[in-house]
Amino acid sequence: MITHSFSTQLYIDGQRTDGESNTVLAVRNPATEQTIAEVPDASVADVRRAITAARHAFDEGPWPRMTPDERAAVLLRMAEEMERRIPELVAVNIAEAGSVRALAETLQTRVPIAHLRDMAQRVMPAFAWERPVDPTIMPGVGISQGILRREPYGVCALIAAYNFPFFLSMMKLIPALAAGCAVVLKPAPATPLESLLIGDFADAAGLPPGVLNVVTGDIEAGRELTTDPMVDLVSFTGSDAVGRKVYAQAAASMKKVVLELGGKSATIVRADGDLDGAVRSAFFGITTHAGQGCSLLTRTIVHESVHDEFIDRLHKLLGQVRVGDPADESTTMGPLISQAQRDKVEKLIRAGEQAGARIVCGGGRPAHLDRGYFVEPTLFADVDRSMTIAQAEFFGPVGVVIGFRTDDEAVRIANDSPYGLSGAVWSADTVAAYELAARIRTGSVAINGGGAGVTPRAPFGGYKQSGIGREWGEFGLDEYLQTKSVAWAAR
Template sequence: MPTPYAFSTRLYIDGRRTDGGSDEPVVVRNPATEETVAEVPQSSLADVRRAIAAARRAFDEGPWPRMRPAERAAVLLRLAEEVERRLPELVAVNMAEAGSVRSLAESLQTRVPLAHLRDMAERVVPSFAWERPMDPTVAPGIGISQGVLRREGFGVCALIPAYNFPFFLSMMKVIPALAAGCTAVLKPAPATPLESLLIGDFADAAGLPPGVLNIVTGDTEAGRELTTHPMVDLVSFTGSDAVGRMVHTQAADSLKKVVLELGGKSANIVRADGDLDGAVRSAFTGITTHAGQGCSLLTRTIVHESVHDEFVERLCTALAVIRVGDPADEATTMGPLISGAQRDKVEKLIRAGEEEGARLVCGGGRPAGLDRGHFVEPTLFADVDNAMTIARTEFFGPVGVVIPFRADEEAVRIANDSPYGLSGAVWSADTVAAYDMATRIRTGGVTINGGSAGVNPRSAFGGYKQSGLGREWGAFGLDEYLQTKSISWAAR
């Protein structure tokens, strides 16, 4: 079927648009209506290999890795200008393929990655220590050893984002890879390829040399080719911990560097003296933002037993005003899950919570009057034991759990009793006690009383334990795509 969009939805390989070698297209469906949004080419293995070869050639022979960092930053700024010019188009595509409500599509999905792009070009690259002298050392019988330490691009990168934040996650990989002087093959999730394919237009407008960025489609077979191909030096993947382990294993044979941003079951600790209004807002956001399809959302709230019942009542009242529906309707405040399969998974976990004895206090079903689309009501369980399935498994849906505790030590123990460690929060009038708890929670980021670096590019994003390896955003993200080279000589 013809695409309704003005941009090309063909593959982007070696600076050119091309059709995929597979006869079966990738069908992109609107998760709110289940209608077909577009059909895009399905990459064959030959397509993926051509993209890898183009990236390899561009890194080994092309100008991009040999440009001065400031020259690459200038290209990134031109790319940012093109992104900004076409923001309305990005927003519309995001709402259609990812099911975001407009407020989310206009902020975290699109404008935030644009801010990260500008920050990389304007702040990080100019201030980064790309080369610095080594301290001279006297070597008896040899002379004075001296030299420099250089930071150089890692090589060819396979970039594999998840479906929930298509443009955001793609750009969080593309930005540091390009700034570092790497070349890349970007493979978006099959459910949401359109925004990533649009990046090819931005690359052309910015004057990116051919082969520096290549964009292919595909699912498991294409992903396996990217994670095992000997010409790929680094793999950056965002998705579930189960697939992350597969990626790590596949990359191990050729000892590729692996950056993984995986799942979460983040703890939101509310002490007895915590601001209940603020804590309720944070739990509400964790359940309803993008229908709970976010790895760092706060979905496991650990509340002091003295305020547990009041907290649950307030949160249920807040959830009751959510209007679930098609994001195309301006009155909608929470959209759909990405697919029927994802809704089935969420509903199965809801049933497990009921069977294990958790108290279902609101939601739990499908919204009335929505016969099409992958919708689930905002759902809350109370009196949850941390050993229950619903306290240990990532829903990736609009479901929260509330776990009571008596003492700070117990709250920290519950927070850490998880295979994940991506984000977290503490609410307390005693900021010293809150900070102490934050230092003891084994997680990549903690906010206190709602104060947050949020998606600030000066912060670092990543997880402990099964939430991943490495960090993203700003200078921390750039560092993952760089090698350190020592060049030394003897001064006689």
């Protein structure tokens, strides 16, 4: 067990509470395989209590009726409390998600807090919550005029994935709360601890009871959130397979659905591209959080004239990775989240070998580690775009390299995927790079290492089976708002 100063109980209607049953979920450190905490496995009745609390808070409580400035003040107080407890968030993230310290201190914790501040300080004050409708002369009516109002969507079920627990929960929670919604947040069963901490931040900031509820559970809890008619909107991050189930379950009650799903994002490296920069980009796509990121660039499409040199350079760089326990500050790549995830990745690696692809490096487990869910950083060459390893999302530290001759061929390979979340182009010819970026069917493209990154000023979301809707900043806020027209005839 880890030592922590926060409750692992459910957070419902502003109170910490036990689950209805004594059933618990074990939270394991993926680097040591040891149980570090136990949390309630919320029952259907527990989830219904949380939904009922959110419904009452939305229908009867003050939060949706507060001004945007009043809500922003509460959100800023939450940000202040989060900043005060960053060391605790970092420690918990390393223990439950297996992040190396550099990632835990940035993308996993400080970045979502920066998004929260941006929402309260930049987006909310400037957002067009109301705007006039220009007067129009309508036959038989006269002059019609009115107001367009942006109103909170209602009760929202927020379901996060395991790889970036605090980040993903916050990317949903920030716009939902800013809009004036009430929410039930369900973190992934493997990584619930950081999301439970958010209840403490809500209390410290004075968020009204019922506006935020946090339930820890697995399949049954998730199904209740996606089917209960009192829920108006579902936002889910996870695999495309589960995303399709969420979509289907929400359809019966016509809920709005926001989905952020998988990816097999491609980088195109032209003959004139910066090879050093492209190699570093591919390196980080393979090794960042052991490849457990839906937008990571794991499919590299390289011009045949620089193909072999690219592979040689990337091979050398991957040889410098220090795989091990992320609690050790010398570690540069940690474990996968579970034995089941490692089994999946290893099965795909074997499928690549059997299909005739060549393993340049990796392909197994680190010999110096006898426990923990580790896989070596792995690189495949001689890959055909039709192979399973070129189509399936590994969600592990595995990259594939595919050669091309012409720009048209590169675009066809990049778009030959059921996914479309992110992408990249490397070329000294920035006009050609932009034209390629415009042709790739994906939600974002970085040219020569630039791009939106994780700024709240650009939207995040995918094409095709990578999802529905957008997150971050004003784009994310818009998903949690309804548009109402209030019109009247001038007499």
